[in-house]
Amino acid sequence: MKAPPFAYVRPATLDDVIAELAGGTGDVPSGKVLAGGQSLVPVLAMRLGRPATLVDINSVAELHGFEAIDGTGAGALRIGAAVRQRTVERADVTRAVPLIGMAMPFVGHRELRSRGTVVGSLAHADPAAELPAVAACLDATIEVAGPAGRRRVPAGDFFAGAMTTGAGPEDVVVSVDFPAARPGEGFGFAEIARRHGDFALAGVAAKVRVGGDGAVAQARLTGFGISDRPVTRDVTDLVRERDLREAMTELAAEVVDTAGDAHGSTGYRRRLFGVLAARELAKARGRAHTSAEEATR
Numbered sequence: 001m002k003a004p005p006f007a008y009v010r011p012a013t014l015d016d017v018i019a020e021l022a023g024g025t026g027d028v029p030s031g032k033v034l035a036g037g038q039s040l041v042p043v044l045a046m047r048l049g050r051p052a053t054l055v056d057i058n059s060v061a062e063l064h065g066f067e068a069i070d071g072t073g074a075g076a077l078r079i080g081a082a083v084r085q086r087t088v089e090r091a092d093v094t095r096a097v098p099l100i101g102m103a104m105p106f107v108g109h110r111e112l113r114s115r116g117t118v119v120g121s122l123a124h125a126d127p128a129a130e131l132p133a134v135a136a137c138l139d140a141t142i143e144v145a146g147p148a149g150r151r152r153v154p155a156g157d158f159f160a161g162a163m164t165t166g167a168g169p170e171d172v173v174v175s176v177d178f179p180a181a182r183p184g185e186g187f188g189f190a191e192i193a194r195r196h197g198d199f200a201l202a203g204v205a206a207k208v209r210v211g212g213d214g215a216v217a218q219a220r221l222t223g224f225g226i227s228d229r230p231v232t233r234d235v236t237d238l239v240r241e242r243d244l245r246e247a248m249t250e251l252a253a254e255v256v257d258t259a260g261d262a263h264g265s266t267g268y269r270r271r272l273f274g275v276l277a278a279r280e281l282a283k284a285r286g287r288a289h290t291s292a293e294e295a296t297r
Helices: 014-021 040-045 085-090 092-096 098-106 118-124 130-138 236-241 244-255 266-296
Strands: 007-009 031-034 053-056 066-069 076-080 141-146 149-154 159-161 172-179 185-192 202-210 216-224 231-234
Touching (some): 014 031, 014 141, 014 172, 031 040, 066 092, 076 092, 085 098, 092 098, 098 202, 118 172, 130 216, 216 236, 216 266, 231 244, 236 244, 244 266
Parallel strands (some): 007 053, 031 053
Antiparallel strands (some): 141 149, 141 172
16 A cells, blocks of 8 residues: 655754644644654554644754663663664663663664654554563653643653554654663563564563672563553562562463463463563563672672
8 A cells, every 4th residue: 555645744853853743633743753654654554544644853963863871870862763673773872771672673674663763663663562561671761842831740750552652643753761780780671473584473671780799689570562652561579589480371371461462372471471470570680690690809
C-alpha cells in the first residue's frame, strides 16, 4: 500500500515544530513528528496513521545533542530526539550506560539503526521493543515539550500502553537522560525473537547494585514483549533470599499477561521470561561484584 497524502515541513526551531503539531481535531492529529522514520513510515504505508502533515525535526539543532551531563550522583547520558541509534551504539560516551550497549545489537539491523533514533523508539512505545525496556529498567527521564511548556517524565510514567505514551498529539519528545552506571552496579539484557532483528517474543533488562559488604542492595528487572508496556519490578528480596529460577517462574505468572499468538502461547512466554530473568539477574549480580572490586583497587 501507499501512504495517504500528507504535507511535509522541516522547521528549524523547536517552537516551530510545536506550532506545526498544533491544530488537530479529536483523534486526528494535524501533524506527526518524523525523525528517522523507521517506525512511522511503515505505519503510514499500511495507512494505520493519516496525519495531515509530517513534521521533520532533523533541522532543529537542539535535538541533535548527545553528551554526558552532570547531575546528581554519577551523572547521565543525554540523547536528543534526532540522534541515530547507530551513533549512540558506536560512541565511546555510551559506555557510561552499559545497558544501552547490551541492548542495541538487538534493535532491528545495523542498517535500520543507521536511520532510527533512540527517542523515536521511546515515542513509538512498541511493547516488544528493546530501548523502552532499557529506559524503564534504568528509570530514565524523558523530556517532553508542547504548547503548555516543557516537562520531565520518569520512564515508568511515560509508557501508558501499546503504542501509547504520556506525550500528547501536540507534544514532541525532546530528549532522554539515561543515568550513568555507578561502581558496584551490574547489568544484564537478553531476548528471544523468531529471527535476529525481530521484536522480542519475550525479553528482560536487569540491574543489580551491591553494597560495600558485597550484599545485594537493590535489584531491578524489566520485562518486555510480555504485556502492553515494559513491566518493571523491584526484585531485591527475591535476588537476596531465594532460588532465582523458582522466584522468576513465580514472577512470570504475575507479570506476563500478553495473549498468545501464532508465534508463542502465554505459557511459552512465561517460560521464556522465567529463564531469561533468572539468567540475566545472575549475570548482573556477578558483574556488580566485579564492578565493586574494581572500584576498590
